[in-house]
Each structure stands twice: as structure tokens, then as C-alpha cells.
Amino acid sequence: MVLDLKSVFANIGKEISIDSSLDMSETDFSGGFPLKTPVSVKGKVFNRAGVVEIDIFMDYDFDAPCDRCGKDTVKHYSIELDKMLATSIEGEESDTIITVPDMKLDVDELVFTEVFLSLPAKHLCKETCKGYCFSCGKNLNEGNCECKSESIDPRLAKLADLLNN
Numbered sequence: 001m002v003l004d005l006k007s008v009f010a011n012i013g014k015e016i017s018i019d020s021s022l023d024m025s026e027t028d029f030s031g032g033f034p035l036k037t038p039v040s041v042k043g044k045v046f047n048r049a050g051v052v053e054i055d056i057f058m059d060y061d062f063d064a065p066c067d068r069c070g071k072d073t074v075k076h077y078s079i080e081l082d083k084m085l086a087t088s089i090e091g092e093e094s095d096t097i098i099t100v101p102d103m104k105l106d107v108d109e110l111v112f113t114e115v116f117l118s119l120p121a122k123h124l125c126k127e128t129c130k131g132y133c134f135s136c137g138k139n140l141n142e143g144n145c146e147c148k149s150e151s152i153d154p155r156l157a158k159l160a161d162l163l164n165n
């Protein structure tokens, strides 16, 4: 969706509301497609005292297997974008200003970038997920296994010794 903002730039108090969605189901992230349902986009572009701003909320469900145990896990995220819009910037580029030289704003492109950058690097079914035992493969959320827990990497054991001395 491309918004034509000429009327907003020209009129103090003018406001355009945004209520749309963006399909990102084809977006590959870490080898999977976690955005199975469309991203909801709600907010507005408005002119307050001659300053044009965009303020939108993007809501999405991140649906992927848990990084540790592999259980299908859906988590909801809500992010906000609140920036100024300007036809040009004097001086340095700014993180808080989006330039729209032709007064047109590609909302889909903006939303895509914001959502993509916000996708979680860590995805766990629960913070305390224990994952699988590296030796026997048992799901440790369902109980402990028979393996000895002290069978740690010998290099780490050496490091632990060094730190203790």
C-alpha cells in the first residue's frame, strides 16, 4: 500500500488512518517461514502543527519450533513505529525521520523492514525449556534422563579448573 501524503503535508490537523495487513508468509527466516498469518498494521499519519508523523502498531504471531526442544510454539509480538516524515533532511541522516521526497510512503515496505528487523533471535516454548539431552536425546522437559550430568566437555572442565585456581 502506497499512501499519497500531499494532503497531509498541506493541511495542519489532517490525518489519514491506516488499518491494513501485510502477508509475510513467504518470508524466510532462519530456514523457516514463521509468519504464517498476516501482520496487522494499525495507526495513522497526521500533521500536528506542521510536523508530519507516522505512528503505527504492527502485530504478528511468530510460529516456529522451539529452538531447544522443537515443540511448535506461537508467540505474539506487538511493535510500534513512531517517526517523523519529511520531504528532505537538512544535515545528517536521522533515525527518527523518514524522507518522502515525492510525498508518497510505501507502507508495506516500511512494515516489512520493521517487522523483519524485530523478528526474535531466540524462540523458546518457555524461558526454562531444558531441551534435549545431548547424549540420549530425551526431552528433559518431561523428566531427567539416566545420563550423568557431569559429562561436560573436557575443554570446559579445564577452563573451570583454571578459573577456580
Ligand SMILES: [Zn+2]
Binding pocket: 066, 067, 068, 069, 070, 071, 124, 125, 126, 129, 130, 131
Ligand atoms: Zn522448548
Ligand SMILES: [Zn+2]
Binding pocket: 133, 134, 135, 136, 137, 138, 145, 146, 147
Ligand atoms: Zn540423557
